[in-house]
Amino acid sequence: MALLVIAACQLMVVLDITIVNIALPHIQSALGFSTTGLAWVVNAYTLTFGGLLLLGGRAGDILGRRRVLVFGVLLFVFASLLGGLAQSSGQLLAARALQGVGGAIASPTALALISTTFGEGPARNRAFGVFAGVSAGGGAIGLLAGGMLVEWLNWRWVLFVNVPIGILIVLATPRWIRESPRHPGHFDLTGALTSTVGMVLLVYGFIRAAQEGWRDPYTLASFAAAVVVLSLFVLVERRSRQPITPLHMFADRNRAGTYGMMLSLSAAIFGMFFFLTLFVQDVLGFSPLAAGFAFLPVSALIAVGAGLASRLLPRFGPKPFLVAGAVLAAGGLGWLTLTDVHSTYAGSILGPMLVFSLGMGMEFVSLTLMALSNVPTRETGAASGLLNATQQVGGSLGLSILVTMFGTAGRSEARQQIPRFLAQATPAERLRFRRTGQLPAPWSDQVLTAGVSAAFVMAAVFTLVAALIAVLVIQVRPSDLARLQGGPDPGPV
The missing domain is CATH 1.20.5 (Single alpha-helices involved in coiled-coils or other helix-helix interfaces)
Incomplete structure (x- = not known):
């Protein structure tokens, strides 16, 4: 029951990264976001979540993890309720930022509670496995759940759904989870x-x-x-005596390279989800539920890539998978740059997504292993927390750069499409355009597609940067794997 409570908390936090993605087109039309401004719906959450993640973990150590977990979940629930009731873009963004604060408090505390709830050995290992499985599968669940909620109810329910889940977690935590001892420390x-x-x-x-x-x-x-x-x-x-970001972690070239790769790859995957969600619904005309199912192969191929890397790591070491994974991801994104208004899901979207996802699955396993190599036991929490924070911050920063590319290319395409539209438009269409400044379909589809294609070019560049880091910075041999895994024999990862 304790593990169920901890896993439910992590699922709620992870699910909120993707569940909102499916609702983005509906949020845009309901609250009047521009396409570039819409990125803040994602970034407001991931920036506060990633920026305060390490502070949330420190709070659990100092104040008691059960107490901090309950507070983080309550804050998350309150912010979700505010977001679901939002009547303006500013109210929604404020609620999303507050959600990120709650997630940053709850998520690292939930992970740390596994160590205090389960003794060392098979029980703790299985608990960590369940936690990792929930973290990995939460994205797919979020896409499906978001599609169903938007399709059958409306976009506000992708936020309201957190309220009953969070309340159940808060009620169950005191009954099934014992409080951890407090450790004196300093809040940075x-x-x-x-x-x-x-x-x-x-x-x-x-x-x-x-x-x-x-x-x-x-x-x-x-x-x-x-x-x-x-x-x-x-x-x-x-x-600082107890810094929130231990800068000495970057002194090891392998670990610094790992963080650099995670920064670049997160920028690519956040951007891919954001722009493909808009494309399949606004251009291809998918319903929210169909869009959720359309992204399921991503999660399946990430699992395949992770399983392949885990099985072969003892033989080849992590570096070949770091290089090959980044190259595959770059190839998939490069393929997506060919997308145009005549593209179809089966013919132009599915293949690139599968190639990209296979590469990312290889990356996630190898990067996690590298991030925790040569780290003293007392600093493993800081090392893994820094990797997670890098993932969130990299995703936010990368998405904002891709939005810049999208906006620049979209404006250029609009300058070409507007004269063509005006030459063919009826007087009523011209009047509507002067009033709203918005091109109707199919001209607006051309503008959106040009921007999306340009964003994918930049996303492919991010993955190529990750590949260069893997080749030039990471230095590890297959014989080092035993040391990386903390044992004399290079057994299964």
Whole structure:
């Protein structure tokens, strides 16, 4: 029962990263988001979640993990309720940011509770396996659940659904989970705030550039402020007695390379989900439920790639899978750049998604192994937490860069499509265009597709950067695998 409570908490937090994706077109039309501004619905959650993840883990150690878990879940439930009731874009983004704070408190605490609830040995190993399975499968469940809720109810239920789940978790936690001992420590609030604010400013700069251009004064001011705040963050972390981000973790080239690869690959996968969700619903005309099913092969092939890498790692070591996985992901995204308004799901989308997903499955297993190599036992939590934080922050930053590419290419395409539309439009259509500034289909489909294709070009570049890091930075031999796994024999991973 304790494991069920912990797994349900993790499922709720992970599910919210993808369940909202399916609802994005409906949120856009209901609350008046632009396509570039819509990225904040994702980024508001992932930025606060990734930026405060390590602080949430520290809070559980200092204040007691059960108490902190209950608080994090209650905050998540409250934010979900506010988001479901939102009547404006600003209200929804504020609720999504608050959801991220709740997730950052609850998720690392739930993982740490496994160590205090289950003794070392097979029981704890099985518990970690269940937790990892929920984390991996939550994305697929979120896509399906989001499709069903939007199709049968409306987009608000992708947020309301967290309320009954969270309340059940809060009621069950005191009954089935015992409190952990407290450990004295220091909250690095300055480090947490400067890192989060710096990343928000950086992401805002890219999204502002997509809307207003690179010469816009607010764009330039946002980038300048981001540089100042992130520089302050590095200074704070170097002087802190208990930093939220242990910078010495980056001294090992393999671990630094691992974090760099996770940053790049997360940027690619977040962007792929975001833009393909818009494309299959707005251009191909899929219903939300059909879109959810359309993405199921992604989860299946990620599982296949992860299983393949796990089985062959003892023989070949992680580096071949780091290189091959990144190359496959780049190939899949490069294939997606050929997408146009005449593309079909079976003929143009499914194949690239399968290639991309197979490569990403290889990456996830190998990167996790590399991130925890040569790490003292007392710092394994910090190393794994930093990898998770890098994933969320990389996804947010990458998505904002891809949105910039999307906006630039979309504006260029619109300048070509508007004269063609006006030449063929009826007086009523011209009047509607002057009033709204929006092109009707099929001209709007051309604009959206041009932007999506450009975003995939940049996503492919991100995965090629990851491949270069794997080739040039990562240095590990098959004979090192025993050391990486913490034992003398290179047994199954």
